Amino acid sequence: MTADHNPGYAEAGRSQVDAAAEAEPAGFRLADESESYALRVNGRQESVKAAWLGESLLYVLRERLGLPGSKNACDQGECGSCSVFLDGTLVVSCCVLAADAVDAEVVTVEGLEPGEGLSDVQRHFLDAGAVQCGFCTPGLIVAVHDLLDRVPDANELTVREAISGNLCRCTGYGRILQAVADVQQERAGTGP
């Protein structure tokens, strides 16, 4: 989808990814597609090489760094399915210039739970049946982590507000709200 409507992506062609690359010095300027730049994603140093510098963080995560958890459902900030943390702040990665995320700490849905398991939010989404086609799920998981880390006892209105930028076309949101309530109960130790 992205490659079709943006010639820039097509021009850049395939890139190499060298996960072991050294960090760039806090560069004043990045120039020229042949130069590489470093991103810190989920605690790992990643190098983006021979990429067009106009690429979004979402595109780079998915197409260059092999992290397809963040979804592309609109590429225009409307759907939230590409939500990530940028220096701890919840943002949509399709609206971040990847080359401007150098020096920032990026956390994607893949990095929420260190190790192999599922986070509590992921587990409760599954248990509550809050996942149908699953396209919106990664973005919602990231947004719910953001909310519950900041406001553990958020009421339903606050939850609705916090996920108002995450569109789900399948569930009708009822089971998503249930999953969030379940996480809150478990974290508060008041669950069944």
Added chain:
Amino acid sequence: MTVARPTTLDEAVDALAAMPDAQLLAGGTDFMVEVNFGHRRPTEVVALRRVAELRSHSTDGDEIVLGANVTYSQLQTELAEALPGLAAAARTVGSPQIRNAGTIGGNVGTASPAGDTLPFLAAVEADVVLASAGGTRCLPLADFITGAKQTAILPGELISEVRFADVRGPQQFLKVGTRNAMVISIACCAMVVDIDRRRVRCAFGSVAARPLRPTEAEDFISEALDWSALDAEADAVDRFAELAAGAAEPITDHRGTAEYRRHTVKVMARRALTRSLRA
């Protein structure tokens, strides 16, 4: 393509001096959508996100100063008390994700007729401060925004801040759209009741190419108000709403008809004023 990533305002204006045609990038919420869809093909970019000076704001003294990189999230939390009207506008923008990234400088820079901070900034008669390697200049918002998505910014300049005199009195923001979240204004309204100067000032968004100040309506109601009681006759409120609606220059587009927008201005003018008066 070249991306400059300055960390200070001096570095930023130097980078712009070296690349006068560079495009400025702040939170990316307008910029990247255009890039993603191939409507914008930058060859030189100056990214402002790391410029700490642009993130600051001050509300001490008689003047309010907002750095260009102040986000909607900052407006709705850090500035909610000092600027309730602007904070209310910020709360209606996009989604939490958009409010975390989007900035007031980007809203002014885009100068969309639907920019939700612009009516407030127009109502408080904000100045836009433009910085370049040669120094700074200051333009009233009304002169800075020259048309729909058109501004008076020159190559080599960036918006460093917006500033305006502190105003004492009720502030309102109203927005009409199809949803409560993630919605571009069909019409919106900011009102500032300046008790000290005995002046009602308001502006409407999405009903003209630029933020619309219905000055005749303002003059009328500022005269008609009983300032000591902060009250107005029902007739005067009606007349104010009529005059505001008459001043609108709405168009019909996919979000709404001109007729609906004009009606909305009347409703919002009345509602904003009524909410500002002492019940």
